[in-house]
Amino acid sequence: MALEMATGWDPNTADVVIGTSGGAFVSAMIRADAVHPDTFVGTGETEEEIHDWLTGYLYRRGAPRGGIRWLKKGLLPALRRPSLYVALGSPGIYRTDGIAAWVTDTAGAMAESWPERPTAIVAYDLEARTRTPFGTQAAPEVPLAEAVAASSAVPFVYEPVKINDRWYADGGLASGTSADLVLALPEPLDLVLIVAPLAANSPRTSGHFYEDVFDKVGRTALATEIAKIRAAWPETEILVLRPDEHVLDLARPNPMSVTAAIPTFLTTLRSMKYELAHSSVWRILEQHLVVAARR
Numbered sequence: 001m002a003l004e005m006a007t008g009w010d011p012n013t014a015d016v017v018i019g020t021s022g023g024a025f026v027s028a029m030i031r032a033d034a035v036h037p038d039t040f041v042g043t044g045e046t047e048e049e050i051h052d053w054l055t056g057y058l059y060r061r062g063a064p065r066g067g068i069r070w071l072k073k074g075l076l077p078a079l080r081r082p083s084l085y086v087a088l089g090s091p092g093i094y095r096t097d098g099i100a101a102w103v104t105d106t107a108g109a110m111a112e113s114w115p116e117r118p119t120a121i122v123a124y125d126l127e128a129r130t131r132t133p134f135g136t137q138a139a140p141e142v143p144l145a146e147a148v149a150a151s152s153a154v155p156f157v158y159e160p161v162k163i164n165d166r167w168y169a170d171g172g173l174a175s176g177t178s179a180d181l182v183l184a185l186p187e188p189l190d191l192v193l194i195v196a197p198l199a200a201n202s203p204r205t206s207g208h209f210y211e212d213v214f215d216k217v218g219r220t221a222l223a224t225e226i227a228k229i230r231a232a233w234p235e236t237e238i239l240v241l242r243p244d245e246h247v248l249d250l251a252r253p254n255p256m257s258v259t260a261a262i263p264t265f266l267t268t269l270r271s272m273k274y275e276l277a278h279s280s281v282w283r284i285l286e287q288h289l290v291v292a293a294r295r
Contacts, residue, residue, distance in 0.1 A: 002272035024151035031115035122171035
């Protein structure tokens with residue numbers, strides 16, 4: 001939204017859109033031409049109305065289950081080789097069908113099919129222990145709403161999503177960006193724009209230890225992906241946008257907090273305004289996006 005306001009460029013014209021976790025929902029909204037405030041915070045006039053509206057989609061309670069699945073997919077492998085993958089297959093107290101309904105209510109008929117323009121929604125296959133980019137030949141065909149729900153299934157929060165007898169969870173378990181998937185395109189891109197909320201460079205004030213761990217893992221995965229892109233497409237410019245310390249402070253310790261949604265949303269727009277105006281960033285945007293918007 002900030003990019004479109006600053007440059008006039010329509011993100012739905014992007015050659016490819018890749019989304020993971022919360023970015024999966026945003027990617028779906030880009031392809032549905034629904035990137036506007038009402039999509040993300042509803043039309044309520046009071047804080048209570050907005051809170052209830054978001055909660056209705058994000059936090060539909062279910063009965064925690066899947067203890068045996070967690071034991072096999074996460075706990076036992078982690079005992080043999082400790083890692084963050086201990087969360088694989090963990091039970092969740094909420095269901096993702098509310099997220100799927102959010103996509104359906106906003107995107108309409110597209111939610112039950114797939115965007116015409118190249119779009120990848122990345123989830124994590126618990127059995128194969130690898131990412132699954134829905135919308136590509138490497139993944140089964142599923143409706144857009146179901147793919148977004150699977151990609152958004154944060155361990156311990158949401159129940160994993162079962163698709164064709166396989167369980168899927170948040171694509172962020174592999175990478176919060178999966179930017180290297182652009183290399184599946186037949187021709188190099190002029191610009192790769194990466195929004196990386198889980199690869200922050202700024203420290204989190206009084207943050208919990210696991211928040212810095214997640215940021216470090218995210219930065220490492222992103223650095224690997226960028227290196228692959230630069231090796232394959234040396235002429236392509238890469239621009240990474242990350243949250244600053246103000247956004248991080250508002251989003252912690254729970255980035256999915258409904259109460260923090262509006263302050264975080266507004267602070268992110270303000271933060272992006274200053275980041276996009278930086279001379280090194282604006283040079284790239286003006287060359288690739290502003291010019292494209294004027295055509």
